[in-house]
Amino acid sequence: MFSALKALLRKPPTIIGISVALAFQLIFSLVWMTAYDGMNERTDKLTVAIVNEDGEAGKAIGEQLAGKLPFHLENMSAEEAKDGLTKRDVQMVVTIPATFSEQLQTAGGKPELSFTINESNPATIKSIMQSAANSIGSALNQNVTLQGTEAVLQQLKLPEQQAHKVAESLSGRVAIKTELLNPVDGMNNQMVPMMLVLASFVGSMIMAMNVQQGFGMLGAAFSKWQKFGARIILNAATAVVVSLVGSSMVMALGGQAAHGMLELWMFQALFLVSFMFLAQMFIMLVGPAGMFLNMFMMSIQLVTSGAMAPRQMLNSFYGFLGEILPASYAVDGLMNLQFGGPAVGRQAAMLALITAICLLVCLVITALRRSKPALQAASVPEPEPEAA
Structure with missing residues (x-):
């Protein structure tokens, strides 16, 4: 048994798994304890x-x-x-x-x-x-x-x-x-904005790691620009399908939608694709270590989104982070669409802007990265005709 444990601890996936568990504790403790400090004052x-x-x-x-x-x-x-x-x-x-x-x-x-x-x-x-x-x-x-x-x-x-x-x-x-x-019908509905944001970003984090590994497996069979185009299409299509499932489940389980199911679905697709490009940007930038940056992003966005506590009561540093990260606009828009409020044009525009910035950074990373030329099928010489 101990020999198996010793062998297991030498494997890189085991070390990474333990490191991730430790990082979650450190990151969440650091962010939440500093963000909520002095809020009552x-x-x-x-x-x-x-x-x-x-x-x-x-x-x-x-x-x-x-x-x-x-x-x-x-x-x-x-x-x-x-x-x-x-x-x-x-x-x-x-x-x-x-x-x-x-x-x-x-x-x-x-x-x-x-x-x-x-x-x-x-x-x-x-x-x-x-x-x-x-x-x-x-x-x-x-x-x-x-x-x-x-x-x-x-x-x-x-x-x-x-x-x-x-x-x-x-x-x-x-x-x-x-x-x-704009009355809220029960605590289950009150928690929907935080639930959708948390589920969407965690899903985007895990997807970013696996998609990057998938592109690595493709090797030199495709050029870097073919892979980049495939990434854009994959993210957009996945966001539409996943958000449809998410919003449909919310509605099926008694969720509110003051502005209708269609707007809720489209808005979730928008902030989900924003989360995807944000998470993949860090993975493309620093490789697997980007997972730890995404942990920071998840923890910070849960604090600054306004889903649990009002952003007005955060200190200036975390208030600023809330202004530049997508979760704040996702929560604002979800509250408007679910419970009632003004149109979500401003929130949608900010999410589109953040998505465009992340996409631009991903494009620059792709342009600066060297890639092997795409493999071409080897040509087979045609047999020469036999002499008569």
């Missing part, structure tokens, strides 16, 4: 829009919220806030209706504060903003309602101390209304 990168329809009274409430919330608050019109929320530039909208202060000062009135959250976001955004909405409602009920009711009672000539006691008994009048934009 960067909640000020999240934006909450205040839509004030109640004039000066609403302005005072907005100022009170600004002093208590850890987010970046901006005053916006209703249209600006909705547009920002749809594009994920704004994480929550707080609307102070025109009748808020009037209802607050009316006996038996029920002032209402409206919160709008876009569920087409990482799950952490919904959790953070719903918690914030509850905190805001609680704070307003303890402060705004108490102060407003006390002022009204004093105007009715009640003694200050008695007015304060009555106001405390009436606190809790502010109603909190939470509206969800």
Whole structure:
């Protein structure tokens, strides 16, 4: 047994397998621990829009919220806030209706504060903003309602101390209304963008290694440009077929598709072909060692894509990486197509640009690489005619 183990450990595939397992631990630990470090202290990168329809009274409430919330608050019109929320530039909208202060000062009135959250976001955004909405409602009920009711009672000539006691008994009048934009149907759908991105890139990594080995087996039977053309056709055709299987499985298992199955399929094919050329670029550049670079790419893209945590809360270094890697645009587009949101023209254009850059790098690598001329069939001399 030990002799077999000793012989096995001498084989290159065994050494490579152990090295890959070790590399996964090192790479993921390094990337994830540095990327998520200090994220909770960067909640000020999240934006909450205040839509004030109640004039000066609403302005005072907005100022009170600004002093208590850890987010970046901006005053916006209703249209600006909705547009920002749809594009994920704004994480929550707080609307102070025109009748808020009037209802607050009316006996038996029920002032209402409206919160709008876009569920087409990482799950952490919904959790953070719903918690914030509850905190805001609680704070307003303890402060705004108490102060407003006390002022009204004093105007009715009640003694200050008695007015304060009555106001405390009436606190809790502010109603909190939470509206969800682009609702997500269950946790299974919430995880689809991350699942499709992860499955697509891991598949592209493994495909890159095997395709490169396949081209190596062809030897000098074909020129380097014939192989390069075959690579392009193979990637495009594989992306179309594989994405059809992936999107069909999602839909068959109850997945959402606000923009329809066809757009989901075509968009997945686009980011899948982008992943393929990115993964193959590193393999073509440094050979089998490119697998380790692809591990880095997978780990970094899972962190920076915005599928698990909002990109706004990442540090500037990882935020920059998210802007230049395809997974960020894949997740944005998938959320729009699945749950609802604007058209994915910008995301598709960025994925096409990244694909073109990777393809150009692959073309340069191919041009600089020497290759043996394609083998030609040996000509067989024709027999000479026999003399008569």
